[in-house]
Amino acid sequence: MNTTELTEHYIETHKSIKDCLKKGIINYSSLARKIAKELEIEKKTSKDAILIAALRYQKKIKQEINQEEQIRLLLRHSELEIKNKISVFVLEKGAYLDSLIELEKKARKNEDAFFSVEGTRSITVMASEKYDEDVRDSFKSRIIRSSKGNAVVIIKSSVDIEKVSGVLGYVANLFHDNNVNIIECLSCWTDTLFIVRDEDIAKVMQFMKF
Numbered sequence: 001m002n003t004t005e006l007t008e009h010y011i012e013t014h015k016s017i018k019d020c021l022k023k024g025i026i027n028y029s030s031l032a033r034k035i036a037k038e039l040e041i042e043k044k045t046s047k048d049a050i051l052i053a054a055l056r057y058q059k060k061i062k063q064e065i066n067q068e069e070q071i072r073l074l075l076r077h078s079e080l081e082i083k084n085k086i087s088v089f090v091l092e093k094g095a096y097l098d099s100l101i102e103l104e105k106k107a108r109k110n111e112d113a114f115f116s117v118e119g120t121r122s123i124t125v126m127a128s129e130k131y132d133e134d135v136r137d138s139f140k141s142r143i144i145r146s147s148k149g150n151a152v153v154i155i156k157s158s159v160d161i162e163k164v165s166g167v168l169g170y171v172a173n174l175f176h177d178n179n180v181n182i183i184e185c186l187s188c189w190t191d192t193l194f195i196v197r198d199e200d201i202a203k204v205m206q207f208m209k210f
Contacts, residue, residue: 003045007053071170076210079156083113089125090145099138155192
């Protein structure tokens with residue numbers, strides 16, 4: 001890779017530096033020295049060449065700044081719903097689907113939380129903790145993994161989410177930046193759901209204020 005490609009790749013893989021570039025709060029000379037030193041290219045190129053590459057890259061990512069504003073506007077008009085005391089069960093792919101359907105009917109009838117997603121090798125069930133015994137009785141040895149003490153965070157957006165790219169990535173970065181682990185993530189049209197630990201709910205409510 002040439003100097004420009006090395007510089008852009010370095011910035012792309014260092015999110016904090018890229019964020020500072022977007023906001024225009026970075027010392028380009030210091031950045032050039034840092035990149036040259038960490039990539040060990042002091043003898044192959046000049047710091048001025050790295051500095052110029054960084055300046056050009058900053059202009060290139062201005063479009064991302066506008067995109068973030070669109071995402072924040074969408075989230076500002078979205079609703080946030082949180083349900084705690086959620087259990088997560090990972091079941092073998094061959095689990096009894098009839099039992100799963102009956103369990104879902106029971107939860108829906110009682111207006112309790114229930115979500116499921118089928119992957120290539122397993123089925124993940126996320127439901128109110130009050131159904132723990134039902135799940136264990138129905139699937140027994142087919143349960144691969146389970147956890148309780150979780151919460152589901154539901155972001156209810158408008159249909160405009162279809163036109164705004166990068167929403168999921170933006171929100172996932174917020175969880176990462178605030179040290180909140182995402183246990184599961186799924187979406188259904190305008191709803192985006194994240195499963196997190198109960199103890200992280202307070203953090204989520206703070207950084208999801210737009």
